[in-house]
Amino acid sequence: MDIEAAKYLAAGIAVGLGALGPGIGEGIAASKALESIGRNPEASGKVAPLMFVAMAITESTAIYALVVALIILFG
Amino acid sequence: MDLNISLAPDILFNIAGFPVTNTLLWSFVLSIFLMLVFVLIARSLKMIPGRWQNFIELLVEGSYSFVESTVGPGKKAQRLFPLVFTMFIFVLVANLAVYIPGQSAISVNNGDGFVPVFRAVMSDYGLVLIMTLVSIIVAQIVAIITAGPWKYLGRFINFKSPLAFFLGLMELVGEIAKIFSLSFRLFGNIFAGEVLGAVMLLLAPFFMPLPFLFLGLLSAVIQAFVFSVLTLVFISMASEVPEKEEVSV
Numbered sequence: 001m002d003i004e005a006a007k008y009l010a011a012g013i014a015v016g017l018g019a020l021g022p023g024i025g026e027g028i029a030a031s032k033a034l035e036s037i038g039r040n041p042e043a044s045g046k047v048a049p050l051m052f053v054a055m056a057i058t059e060s061t062a063i064y065a066l067v068v069a070l071i072i073l074f075g
Numbered sequence: 076m077d078l079n080i081s082l083a084p085d086i087l088f089n090i091a092g093f094p095v096t097n098t099l100l101w102s103f104v105l106s107i108f109l110m111l112v113f114v115l116i117a118r119s120l121k122m123i124p125g126r127w128q129n130f131i132e133l134l135v136e137g138s139y140s141f142v143e144s145t146v147g148p149g150k151k152a153q154r155l156f157p158l159v160f161t162m163f164i165f166v167l168v169a170n171l172a173v174y175i176p177g178q179s180a181i182s183v184n185n186g187d188g189f190v191p192v193f194r195a196v197m198s199d200y201g202l203v204l205i206m207t208l209v210s211i212i213v214a215q216i217v218a219i220i221t222a223g224p225w226k227y228l229g230r231f232i233n234f235k236s237p238l239a240f241f242l243g244l245m246e247l248v249g250e251i252a253k254i255f256s257l258s259f260r261l262f263g264n265i266f267a268g269e270v271l272g273a274v275m276l277l278l279a280p281f282f283m284p285l286p287f288l289f290l291g292l293l294s295a296v297i298q299a300f301v302f303s304v305l306t307l308v309f310i311s312m313a314s315e316v317p318e319k320e321e322v323s324v
Contacts, residue, residue: 049141049300056301060256063263070266074080 011069018065025058080270084199085190087183097192098199105168105196138163145304146311155310158213162206163303169196170265170295174288197265197298200258207258210306215250218313257305264298 001009033051037044084096116131124132138160143152172178178193197203219227231250233243268291275284 049304052297053301053304056260056297057256057305060260063260063267066267067259067263070263070270071082074082 007072011072014065014069014072015062018068019062022059022062026055029054029058080273082200082266084194085185087185087190087192096199097190097194098196098202101172101193102169102196102202105165105172109164109168134164135160142307145307151311151314155307158210158310159303159307162210162306163299166197166206166261166302167296167299170299171292172196173269173295174292195265195269197261198269200262203258203262204254206302207254207261210257210309211250211254214306214309214313217310221314253309257302261298261302264294268294 029051033047037047084098086094086096087100088095113131116128119128121128139152139156142156142159146152146155172193173195179191181192182189183192222230229243231243231247233239268287271287272284272291275287
């Protein structure tokens with residue numbers, strides 16, 4: 001396997017594995033937030049911004065994986 | 076595939092040996108635009124607001140009440156609001172400027188090839204890192220002022236017990252990790268959006284990129300919001316007097 005092919009493979013694996021955990025985590029965050037809005041619809045204005053912040057923090061490991069992959073590909 | 080994607084921004088021209096990149100140029104253009112808008116609105120304040128004044132008032136008041144709801148009303152909100160709102164509005168405008176139609180077609184010859192004049196401002200890691208450093212350094216200064224220099228140092232270097240020493244080191248690592256997580260979140264999202272748009276445009280032009288553009292629009296607003304809210308949370312966390320010192324350890 002030459003080095004170019006290994007680079008593409010490494011970038012793919014990095015993003016694929018890195019996106020697994022945050023995908024599950026964001027799903028849990030969204031489901032809990034929607035559940036709480038369903039239980040108390042007046043609180044949606046308070047729950048939604050917090051949910052976005054929490055999801056962005058959950059997402060950060062996926063973003064690290066993405067940055068690593070982008071550096072492998074284009075850096 | 077002939078995608079020209081680079082992590083570093085392209086250099087447009089040099090001013091006395093100082094390279095001016097396309098992101099630098101655009102960050103200045105956007106800053107001047109924002110200053111002009113807000114100065115002009117502030118000069119012509121009326122009791123009965125016009126259309127533009129109404130819009131700006133809505134934005135500022137909404138943001139202020141959000142800051143108040145997060146850190147509590149009073150002096151703290153008044154002091155934090157200018158920094159946080161400036162960061163929010165700058166990141167928001169910088170992210171939304173990507174969606175001005177036609178700007179990506181303009182390119183200029185810099186001597187060794189054509190480079191685009193426009194590039195998403197937040198896809199330059201240097202600028203994002205500087206903004207992150209501003210927010211982290213402000214948080215540290217606030218922490219030093221609130222807790223006093225010796226207590227502040229005691230959070231990180233603590234010889235009371237092996238466990239306390241280890242926890243202090245972890246705290247130090249956590250503070251440094253904040254810089255990376257805050258900056259890479261914004262940079263990664265915007266840069267990935269750019270790359271995704273370019274790849275989709277290459278694979279299936281015109282209609283395939285549309286849903287991704289919409290997703291990018293959503294993440295442009297959310298990332299601006301998240302960046303400023305995290306800045307707000309870091310600073311307000313640093314300004315809280317730690318009370319658990321007496322209870323634990």
